[in-house]
Amino acid sequence: MFTIGAHISASGGYAAMARTALSIGANTFQFFTRNPRGGAAKAIDDDDVAEFHRICGENGIGVILAHAPYTLNLCSDKPGIREFALNTFADDLSRMEKTPGNLYNFHPGSHVGQGTEAGIELITAALNAALKPEQTTTVLLETMAGKGSEIGSRFEELRSIIDGVELKDHMGVCLDTCHVYDGGHDIVGDLDGVLERFDRVLGIDRLKAIHINDSKNPFASHKDRHEKIGLGSIGTEAFERIINHPALRDKPFYLETPNELDGYAGEIELLKGLRKGD
Ligand code: FE
Ligand code: FE
Ligand code: ZN
Numbered sequence: 001m002f003t004i005g006a007h008i009s010a011s012g013g014y015a016a017m018a019r020t021a022l023s024i025g026a027n028t029f030q031f032f033t034r035n036p037r038g039g040a041a042k043a044i045d046d047d048d049v050a051e052f053h054r055i056c057g058e059n060g061i062g063v064i065l066a067h068a069p070y071t072l073n074l075c076s077d078k079p080g081i082r083e084f085a086l087n088t089f090a091d092d093l094s095r096m097e098k099t100p101g102n103l104y105n106f107h108p109g110s111h112v113g114q115g116t117e118a119g120i121e122l123i124t125a126a127l128n129a130a131l132k133p134e135q136t137t138t139v140l141l142e143t144m145a146g147k148g149s150e151i152g153s154r155f156e157e158l159r160s161i162i163d164g165v166e167l168k169d170h171m172g173v174c175l176d177t178c179h180v181y182d183g184g185h186d187i188v189g190d191l192d193g194v195l196e197r198f199d200r201v202l203g204i205d206r207l208k209a210i211h212i213n214d215s216k217n218p219f220a221s222h223k224d225r226h227e228k229i230g231l232g233s234i235g236t237e238a239f240e241r242i243i244n245h246p247a248l249r250d251k252p253f254y255l256e257t258p259n260e261l262d263g264y265a266g267e268i269e270l271l272k273g274l275r276k277g278d
Contacts, residue, residue: 002243002275003062003252005029006264013045014052014099018061024265025272030065030211030254033092033104038069038084041091044098052099064099065140065174065209065254068092068106075109075122075151082122085109090130096137103209105140105174108152108161119151124164131167140174140208145182145224153183153222155201162206172208176256177242178227179211181234184220188238195247204247212239212253212271228257229267240274 005028008020021029034041055061072085089106096104111119131139141161146153151161162171175198181187185194198204214232216225230236242248255267 001027002249002272002278003028004255004268004271005064005252006255006257006259006268007031007067008261008264013048015048015055017064018052018055018059020261021061022055022059024261025268026264027059027061028064028252028254029061030067030105030256032069033066033095034069034088036067036069036071038071038088041095044095046098049098063102063252065103065105065252066092066096068104070107072106073109073112074106074126075111075114075119077112077114082126086126086129089126093130093132093135093137093139097135100136102137103140103172103174104137105142105209107144107150108141108158110149111151112149116151116157119149120157120160120164123151123161127161127165127171128167131165131170133167135170137170138172138208139170140172142174142211143176143180143183143185145179146184146222147182147224153179155198159201162202171206173202173206174209174211175207176211176213177234177239178213178215178232178256179224181215181219182217182221182223184222186219187242188219188234191238191241191245195245199247207248207251210242210248210251210253211256212242213256214239226257228259228263229255229270236270236274239271243271243274244276 144152
């Protein structure tokens, strides 16, 4: 089955998000757990969650993907920022248990001059403080473009983070097509090679979600500017190979392209048209 969705606004609550997803032809969605720039999260309404689960059950919405605020930096050089990030992260994880069995994605962080190794140590320490044995949520490290001092553009860096985490069973990876292409993984010219390396370093089973975005910038530009599907440097043909690739086709795909809902609906229709064999 083709599992495809988009990043949508969380402002109306869970049931509203599920309805919005269905209205654009999606069978999953991504949302921010709180204001993307940080700040307090809205209280979760149990009635809203019950209605959400009813809609999901009736319409076949499967796993959903929550995204941490993109300002969250578990490996900042400032202890106060790290502490704020850890508190936000832990609070998000406890909120996620209201909708059990889903995915929580975050940007590993920027080491801001401390070096990759020191950054990775801070990230693993934070994960070891936040993860709980009984949680049902899988935490995903997002592959990054390597902008500035961002950690996570090399698969080996993500491997090192997972190696340092005690509760590895709760860890996975989210592959962002714009980020990996910007980060120097040639998913246009050598998709098989990139996925073989991913499998060798991380294990393809760790891959739990794919952010499907075109890129405004050329290969290995380390920029991270998303483009609409087919209008950027990755291009429609590469996306056709990506969504049909045997190693990827059963994973959930989430659009984070610069679009409003009607634009997402069009891209979902386009991708469904490129999909083969189901
Ligand atoms: Fe992201
Ligand atoms: Fe992304
Ligand atoms: Zn991005």
